[in-house]
Amino acid sequence: MIRMSKMADYGTVVMTSLAREPDRFQSAAEVAARIGLSAATVSKILKTLAGRDLVESLRGARGGFRLRRSPSRISVAQVIVAIDGPIGMTECSTTPGLCSQEGDCTIRANWQRINRVIRQALEEVTLEQMTQPIAQAVVFRSMNRARPGAPA
Template identity: 30%
Template sequence: MKLSARARYATRLLLDLALRQSDTPRKTTLLSESTGITVQFIEQILRPLKKAGLIVSVRGATGGHILDKDPSTISIGEIVRIMEGGINLTDCVADESICARSATCKTRKVWVRSSKVLEEELDSISIADLMDNPDSFSLDD
């Protein structure tokens, strides 16, 4: 499974908003400068995050974007599900009917189990975890 840029950048945006959390909305241009994501791509990413209730947008000269949930309640798994539509290694994990062989497929169980393990791991990490100790996520674990 390869995460799309949308999922990775959504995580980066939410982390940026959480790190700079205040009552003052962050303008898209400031988000772009601090994250390295283009304004146009940020605008595409913000739509599903707003719809999911993770952020709110304020219009006007002093407008921008504010995190609308506590960072400890936003899991990386939630972000991936919002941006990717799910956490599944194959299409047949989410929809058995997509393949005529699903009922007898000996490998499908591997994909279902692996998808579940990945989802549990991503759900165990919150934006607050990344804020507090990003170095605790070692590649050697």
């Protein structure tokens, strides 16, 4: 399954904080205070996000960070990718060569399907939605088919 670091998780929180006031530059310290993380950590995350062009930064007094695009045009997936790199799975299930003994590795194919669903889910949720109570926000459907736990 998809591997997400703590930093990427924090990243979504930081970005959502920026998304609440998309026009104003917010300092790292300010964001940190709002979301309850250390200024150092938030600062590091924002630096990364600035490098990835999701936020723009302004130096000096009154400086800070601001979203580059509208909150409705930034997905949670984009934030995660910016911090962790391409969304993908852990080695064995993704890397082709590993289970080579098995011939046709059915596991990998199935995992890739699971991953696609997860990736899609993350791509369909925007920062704008993250700022809103769930009511109008995300609506999901589930996968279908098998029901383990039910009698086989």
